[in-house]
Amino acid sequence: MVLPAERPRPADDVDPATLAIRATGLVKRFGSGPHAVDAVRDLSVSVRQGERVAYIGPNGAGKSTSIKILTGILRPTQGTATVLGFVPWQDRRRLAARTGTLFGQRSQLWFELTPRQSFRMLAAIYGLDRAREQRRVAELGELLDAADLFDAPVRTLSLGQRMRCELAACLLHEPEILFLDEPTIGLDLLAKRRLRELLVELNEAAGTTVFLTSHDVADIEHVAERVVVIDHGRVVYDDDVPTLRRSLLATKLVDVGLGGPAPAIVLDGVREVARDDALLRLSVDTTRTSIRSVLDVVLDRCDVVDISVVDPPLEQVIAEIFAAEQA
Template sequence: MSAIEVRNLNKLYRARVKEEGLKASFRALIRPSYKEVEAVKNISFSVEQGEILAFIGPNGAGKSTTIKMLTGILHPTSGDISVLGLDPTKERKQLSYRIGTVFGQKSQLWFHLPPTDSFTLLGAIYDIDKMILKKRIEELTECFELGDLLKTPVRKLSLGQRIRCEVAASLLHSPDILFLDEPTIGLDVVVKHKIRELILKMNREQGTTIFLTSHDTGDIEQVCRRAVVIDHGEIILDQPVKKLKYDYLNRKIIAVRYDVDQHMEMPKGVTLEKAGKMGARLSVDTHICPIDEAMRWIISHGGVADITVEDPPMEEVISTIFSHQAVTG
């Protein structure tokens, strides 16, 4: 059974047209002109219960608009949406008791209060029995390793600590679906890894369906089994992450801090993008040279002070997908 069904979904915005020149600006005050902007264009997809789906694309692709329509925050211009058998537009209140949401840039925790107080308030909002809420907070505290964070005002928490508390807060009422909108944005590599581990654990132990929007390719590779790629409001790809990874995520970037001779012969599949006295950036085609071999080659030359592996930006991945589709038709 599908947890989410979307058919021919569209969203149009009415945007004000800004005209140049002083005279045009005064005219716009009296008689403004508008244009229609298609944020989402006739998209269709489904998500099965217990599935972890990556809904990915560059900034402005339509990811956040789609997730807001799925959760009832925005009303679609046309098309059909079913989330857990409910219409998010007409049955938003009923749906809110069965879904959880985490928006990377917006908090559901009270800024000046410790998370434990926010949890209590949210428990009252969701009408959770006090004993059940107490047990649920204990389970989530252990799962997300919150410990002393519960008694620390949110304003004093780091971004990574706050995100962990945000995800825990969204799970208080044991939702069937968790919507995560850019949950790792602004986090460092270590904290991103921790958040991804927690998402997988939650799905594995509780069977929670995860709908994750992101422009971070690491979220896709390490968490999701299937990816839907959206760009300019249109779905351009829908396939298993394993195939997406092989076809489009085969380039990695290695940043190394140490002296590198720009004229040094590189292994096949490794190219030098940038070099200086303190280090270099290398591009690795993992189809030709596995990342572990490239790392061994770098370390074997000695003098490595620091080394990191980075993913290419989502914009590059989207460009590669478009190029591939243009060639294959």
């Protein structure tokens, strides 16, 4: 495996002045003595202004911890970092005025209030005057297609509706960087897609830097331009999404529910991953054979009860990244 320091990364050759995030050698240790755990160890990462970065890794890799360090919520045990020129844990308040954070598992909106009431409070906290607040809420209502949600108590909203309002809440003050921690978790397919489109739109229209963690391969594919993979608190992979797409994201899984015995499917780039009486799972390299031709063959030869095409789980993508790095 190539250590992060030795490997050129997309943001390394850029003028530091245009960097939104620059972190070097971050370490975060929880606990002390023999029970100490390093959630982040020697993490270095840089992000250019206006980039859309997916920050991914297995559970417990240190993703949330690093986001919390970069937003000033946690103080690192070692290392340096600047975000928009501020050291997050020293200038937390000034930094917070210029960044937006959205934690998928936590809410910025107050449950019993309507989003509009929460916006009013947040606007005062961020120092927006009344006119700007109203203009911004109107803009965001339109952009997020959520204006009709702003007057219902948050507890009555669905998760997808709530997330759109959460996004509005953290965009209210026009942040330069948006930190999102598992923003699509728990959303249905449609809501996920909507949120992804919004993030891209926002980035393209306002130049907002987007830094998101996710478990969902599709988030990476559809939102990010660049992927940073961390494991055990270190960066283990850092490259463009197009590169990744050409290699790893090209793999899809085809699950076939069977009504009877099925013959082996022999096609270029197709591998049988699992098989029992009722299910056949194929892994398809779409750069070699299209999903369409696989489906044609399967429908032709098997007694198909049910069929679905899914992304491989993130864990598998990461495992393949490791395998590729080592080769």
